[in-house]
Amino acid sequence: MALPLTPSRTGQPASDCRVLGLRERKKQRTRDSLVAAAHGLFLRQGYARTTVDEIAANVDVSQRTFFRYFANKEEVALAVLADAEDYFVECLRRRPAEETPLQAMRASITQTWQVMSRDEGSGPGGVQAALELIDLIESTPMLLAAHLRRTIEQEGVVTAILAEREGLDPATDVRPRVLAAAFGAVIRVSHLSWTADTAAHAAGPDGMIAIIERHLDQLGPALAGPWRS
Amino acid sequence: MALPLTPSRTGQPASDCRVLGLRERKKQRTRDSLVAAAHGLFLRQGYARTTVDEIAANVDVSQRTFFRYFANKEEVALAVLADAEDYFVECLRRRPAEETPLQAMRASITQTWQVMSRDEGSGPGGVQAALELIDLIESTPMLLAAHLRRTIEQEGVVTAILAEREGLDPATDVRPRVLAAAFGAVIRVSHLSWTADTAAHAAGPDGMIAIIERHLDQLGPALAGPWRS
DNA sequence: GAACATTATGTCAGCTACTGACATTCGGCA
DNA sequence: TGCCGAATGTCAGTAGCTGACATAATGTTC
Numbered sequence: 086m087a088l089p090l091t092p093s094r095t096g097q098p099a100s101d102c103r104v105l106g107l108r109e110r111k112k113q114r115t116r117d118s119l120v121a122a123a124h125g126l127f128l129r130q131g132y133a134r135t136t137v138d139e140i141a142a143n144v145d146v147s148q149r150t151f152f153r154y155f156a157n158k159e160e161v162a163l164a165v166l167a168d169a170e171d172y173f174v175e176c177l178r179r180r181p182a183e184e185t186p187l188q189a190m191r192a193s194i195t196q197t198w199q200v201m202s203r204d205e206g207s208g209p210g211g212v213q214a215a216l217e218l219i220d221l222i223e224s225t226p227m228l229l230a231a232h233l234r235r236t237i238e239q240e241g242v243v244t245a246i247l248a249e250r251e252g253l254d255p256a257t258d259v260r261p262r263v264l265a266a267a268f269g270a271v272i273r274v275s276h277l278s279w280t281a282d283t284a285a286h287a288a289g290p291d292g293m294i295a296i297i298e299r300h301l302d303q304l305g306p307a308l309a310g311p312w313r314s
Numbered sequence: 315m316a317l318p319l320t321p322s323r324t325g326q327p328a329s330d331c332r333v334l335g336l337r338e339r340k341k342q343r344t345r346d347s348l349v350a351a352a353h354g355l356f357l358r359q360g361y362a363r364t365t366v367d368e369i370a371a372n373v374d375v376s377q378r379t380f381f382r383y384f385a386n387k388e389e390v391a392l393a394v395l396a397d398a399e400d401y402f403v404e405c406l407r408r409r410p411a412e413e414t415p416l417q418a419m420r421a422s423i424t425q426t427w428q429v430m431s432r433d434e435g436s437g438p439g440g441v442q443a444a445l446e447l448i449d450l451i452e453s454t455p456m457l458l459a460a461h462l463r464r465t466i467e468q469e470g471v472v473t474a475i476l477a478e479r480e481g482l483d484p485a486t487d488v489r490p491r492v493l494a495a496a497f498g499a500v501i502r503v504s505h506l507s508w509t510a511d512t513a514a515h516a517a518g519p520d521g522m523i524a525i526i527e528r529h530l531d532q533l534g535p536a537l538a539g540p541w542r543s
Numbered sequence: 544g545a546a547c548a549t550t551a552t553g554t555c556a557g558c559t560a561c562t563g564a565c566a567t568t569c570g571g572c573a
Numbered sequence: 574t575g576c577c578g579a580a581t582g583t584c585a586g587t588a589g590c591t592g593a594c595a596t597a598a599t600g601t602t603c
Contacts, residue, residue: 111570153581229463229466234459278491304496308534337599366589366590375552377590378553387590
């Protein structure tokens with residue numbers, strides 16, 4: 086259950102040879118620097134008002150190099166969340182089979198946030214950066230669009246995991262896909278509530294967890310019968 | 315319950331004066347032409363391989379004029395769905411208060427698709443175009459991102475309607491927001507299933523309705539207990 | 544119907560995101 | 574040391590998008 090936070094993702098198939106060459110380490114550093122510089126600039130002066138040239142100049146690389154690391158400007162912004170999402174997926178894969186699919190999903194996010202807040206400072210990520218990024222995303226239409234699309238892609242992965250877990254064919258049984266989508270939607274509205282909730286902001290990751298749980302608790306009731314008693 | 319399909323949206327606050335001036339009618343024509351031209355080009359040669367210049371040239375207006383009608387390239391593509399979404403919202407507003415929130419939502423989409431397929435040919439929209447567009451969206455990442463963002467915005471409207479319907483404050487009670495989000499998610503995966511389902515394509519709007527209902531039916535079961543019997 | 548106010552459109556110049564092609568430099572390795 | 578491949582830089586170009594200003598079309602008033 087220890088499951089280390091992946092240090093930071095290169096696009097590569099994780100050659101875990103420990104002794105990475107100077108070349109690899111340098112690439113990793115450049116990538117981390119770009120993410121960190123971008124994050125700082127975005128928060129300070131806004132996403133739209135920050136140019137790619139500016140980010141690149143901040144790390145002393147050419148614009149062309151920036152685009153060899155990130156397919157587009159959105160990607161560097163969302164990179165901070167990528168580790169967390171990978172962790173969530175990895176966590177879901179290892180949940181005990183006895184758990185209900187929904188239970189497994191729920192346990193996986195709370196665990197993700199908890200572990201992230203424990204291992205603060207690994208890579209350019211960290212909880213603080215992730216939380217700040219969520220605020221930025223929700224207030225930046227372009228970023229929100231890109232983030233939603235990425236979320237959808239992740240839902241495909243989650244769907245596959247759920248189907249395998251339960252021994253189902255996702256082409257026949259729509260439940261994996263439906264659960265993945267509904268769950269993702271609830272997480273999103275939780276993020277939205279978070280951005281408007283100053284008290285939760287003060288509570289840090291725990292505040293986020295609390296909000297997510299509150300929303301998940303209401304999923305069943307929201308679907309069921311009349312709301313008025 | 316008749317509720318006409320809005321002919322086609324200018325950005326304007328619907329001055330229903332019937333006798334629109336020449337100016338207004340001309341603008342409407344230009345807008346419709348742009349949407350139609352864009353739709354045709356996108357389907358024929360793909361979204362990315364179609365330039366805004368090309369669309370504008372097709373309607374004999376300058377590129378600058380195009381951007382006075384649409385904020386960006388995505389908007390002209392998604393315009394075909396805008397009418398349907400407005401209709402859905404309008405429909406939801408008028409559902410009887412006795413219905414469960416979920417029932418009202420469900421009735422509203424099926425009704426939307428049914429009415430659209432009945433009133434084929436009003437405006438540049440029409441069911442055929444809408445269905446083609448859904449295929450295009452699902453196969454074009456950039457469009458998918460933009461579409462998801464628009465969907466999110468619509469969810470805000472839906473949330474407000476549900477809250478008012480049930481006499482709740484959406485800031486206190488999260489059920490409206492959660493239901494709107496979960497419902498939107500199910501609609502989206504339904505669209506996804508549709509794109510992969512050739513049989514449903516052949517059935518036209520009825521095929522889409524069938525898929526949506528199948529997914530909605532599975533929403534409860536997907537959330538509930540263990541899936542294995 | 545002439546003169547004026549409004550508004551849509553065209554033109555142009557410019558910024559920014561992004562890409563392909565080619566040259567150069569740097570790390571890995573014999 | 575010297576060679577190979579990978580990372581980077583440079584440059585030129587395309588496309589989306591915007592502000593500023595001029596022009597033309599429409600609506601209005603007398």
